Amino acid sequence: MxxxxxxxxxxxxxxxxxxxxxxxxxxxxxxxxxxxxxxxxxxxxxxDKNHTRKGFTGALIELANTHKVLKNQKLRSHIERCFTYCVQQNRGKAKDLENELGKIVPHLYGEHECCGTWCRSKKTDYKPRNLPYGKPLSCTLLREALEALFKKYCCKSEELAMMxxxxxxxxxxxxxxxxxxxxx
Ligand SMILES: [Zn+2]
Structure with missing residues (x-):
């Protein structure tokens, strides 16, 4: 407009x-x-929800230039789903949203101590099927980049929660x- x-x-x-x-x-x-x-x-x-999502997707695609594993479309949409789910579940609750967003990267790296009920790692035969080779992510440089990206959205949690x-x-x-x- x-x-x-x-x-x-x-x-x-x-x-x-x-x-x-x-x-x-x-x-x-x-x-x-x-x-x-x-x-x-x-x-x-x-x-606006769609614009925020586009911004997030765009950021992941850009990261794929440096971090080859993100060229994997399945992985990108998985991260994106975690993000959108989190935003949807915490509508109107900025503090909770900030907290939950902070749990996504550890979850992707196989650290599930803080995960909520949305995480299926408690199941006995759990395998992160959406991650490459069905294994948690391991690259530390990528982890830093992802954490920085999520942190950016954590800072905007007020606005996001009101989405x-x-x-x-x-x-x-x-x-x-x-x-x-x-x-x-
Ligand atoms: Zn988890």
Whole structure:
């Protein structure tokens, strides 16, 4: 969404007497800054689920340049699934989300002491089937890189836990077009 267009839409809603609390959008900081400055400084940005996921996937693909094992698509989607599952399970709970995100890398490296019920390592015949050769990861350089990546998302746990979805965004657009057709 263009900053100017977003502002026009939001002003229109405000004129109708509605209170706008949170705006679900992609990670475009120009738009939110513009909206805060011209429409309402109390509006918050909420990370959009699809954009966050894309950001995470992109980061993994980039890491694959340095860490060959990540060229394995199955491994990448496994890490991605752990990440999305974690975010979904801890909606609205920033502290828990931060904690749980921190357990994923150890889990991938076969350290399951802190794992929650989502981990199947307690089963007797457990084998990490989604990992290459059915074995835990072992490269320490990759581990450092993955930990740094997860840490980045841990720092954003407040925003992540509040995460909206594209569907909410679509509803929002729909609401705008039905509420203020004359202005658009
Ligand atoms: Zn585990």
């Amino acid at each position: 263009e900053p100017a267009m977003a502002c026009e839409m939001l002003s229109a809603i405000k004129d109708e007497g509605c209170k706008i609390g949170t705006l679900v959008m992609d990670n475009d900081s120009t738009t939110i800054a513009h909206v805060k400055a011209t429409v309402d400084p109390t509006i918050n940005k909420r990370a 909206g979805s594209t569907q909410v965004n679509e509803n929002f657009n729909h609401m705008v077009s039905t509420k203020a057709p004359k202005r658009l």
